[in-house]
Amino acid sequence: MADSSFFDESRDNSLVKATIVAKYFWAWAKVIIPTAKNWSKKIAYIDLFCGPGRYKDGSKSTPLLILERAIAEPEMSQMLVTLFNDQDSNNTHSLQQAIESIPDISRLTHKPILLNKEVGEEIVQAIKKINMIPTLFFIDPWGYKGLSLALIGAVIKDWGCDCIFFFNYNRINMGLHNTAVEKHMNSLFGKERADNLREQLELIKQPDERELIIVEALCQALKEIGGSYVRPFCFKDERGNRTTHHLIFVSKNVLAYSIMKDIMAGESSNSKQGVPSFEYNPAPPRYPLLYELYRPLDELENMLLNEFAGQTLTMEQIYNQHHVNKPYISKNYKKALNKLEQQGKIIADTPASKRRKYKGEITFGENVTVTFLPK
Structure with a gap:
């Protein structure tokens, strides 16, 4: 079950995350629709850990942003199929109410589908067995339960299918050395890679170096399952000195990668000589002079x-x-x-x-x- 406190307030990094996903959905759909019209007649957006739809301060989270964008575009409103899943029925009930309150929601040809399923092996096997229409998958488990290489590999296997997922770096960094969650870590990195990581990280205490090693290992694992193009976006804590999580984009298509890269660049909180940081850091640089020397x-x-x-x-x-x-x-x-x-x-x-x-x-x-x- 998701940590409901995540939706207590619309923190800046949550808004940035939702903005990146919504912007990519729009750009992805505009590229995919001309081809999809000739065969599937549909495109899809699937959110496997959808949450309640609104933060407690009233701000919209990703599902509502996606639906509102689709309603505003006639072609997209006819073709888009949406599926929102959350194991917590309180979340889907809240999301259902938020969806019903969207002006002109009836313009969507396909009514949003809401499910209460645990994300695990059953869902992975179901996705593996079907030929997906072009779909953008968003996987945001707030932790790591349910997130696996098998799931990501399944959702990107077909044409036009891309994946954006939440990588809770802080918890995964700790989890790699926690035997109680060894199975979850193995499913995320692959057992052999996870074992190598555990051994390698025993000797490394510097946070920046640990982060580089862990994220690089994840990117390599994703490439091995068919995710040829991977782009992480980092989020720092309020003090700006510790990584909390990453948003990871995975695709088989270089154009999709380029589009997401430009979107993430635009949402970066800073740049050096115009080169984006690909991170959201709410704190100013701690050493401005050294920052500029790079x-x-x-x-x-x-x-x-x-x-x-x-x-x-x-x-x-x-x-x-x-x-x-x-x-x-x-x-x-x-x-x-x-x-x-x-x-x-x-x-x-x-x-x-x-x-x-x-x-x-x-x-x-x-x-x-x-x-x-x-x-």
């Missing part, structure tokens, strides 16, 4: 010179070949290429003097061809 865009320039030396590619090709599993977004590449061009380290087929300006900066279009000088 220059990730300079690192990108050096990486591009080393990796593409002697090659000729378009800006779009450079981005597509390089950005996966890195923090850089498209505009970072454009800015880096502009700087390299000014320094005479690359040659663009359309020189800067002939490219337009936007907000005072020379643009670098995706079709501009770049030649990197040999080393």
Whole structure:
């Protein structure tokens, strides 16, 4: 059963989480609908731990944001199938009331389905046996019970199916060394990887290093079950010095990954040289001077010179070949290429003097061809 205190107030990080999911749903649906119209005629949003729909301060959580977005779009309102599940019937009863109070809810062709099921092996096996219509799955268990590699692998197996899940880093970090929850940890990482993690973490006490190792292990496990593209988004506590949880995106599609990456970048609480942090941190940097001395865009320039030396590619090709599993977004590449061009380290087929300006900066279009000088 979910910890109902989670919904006592609409904390900032909860709003950021809901915003990321709702924004991605909209972008995902707009990409999927043209193809889905030709075969399934439907798309779906499934929330396996839906909660009551509203925080106690009245703010809307993810289910209501999704439904309201669908109602506002005629095509989406006809095609969207929604399923909201929570083991706690009090939560689904509250959510049902909140849904019924949405203006124009009757515009949805498919009435939202609400269930009270425990998320476990039965649901995993049921999903494995059916061919899913294009579906965005949201898995937010507030802890870790019910969350497993088998579940995530099942929900992303079919075309157009992506998954966003809540990874309670704080509790999982402690749980890896708690024999009482060993089964849950093994189901999340895989037994062999979980055992290796336990052994590795015995020697590591630094929180930042532990976090990197645990999240990297999770990402590798997700890739092994078919989640080729994984993007974590980190949430810090109110003091800004400890990670509480991550929101993890998993997909088989690089376009989906790029879309989510841009959304998460936009919700990041800070950036360095325009490179997003991919974290929500409510506290200001503890050491502003040291913070500013880190220059990730300079690192990108050096990486591009080393990796593409002697090659000729378009800006779009450079981005597509390089950005996966890195923090850089498209505009970072454009800015880096502009700087390299000014320094005479690359040659663009359309020189800067002939490219337009936007907000005072020379643009670098995706079709501009770049030649990197040999080393």
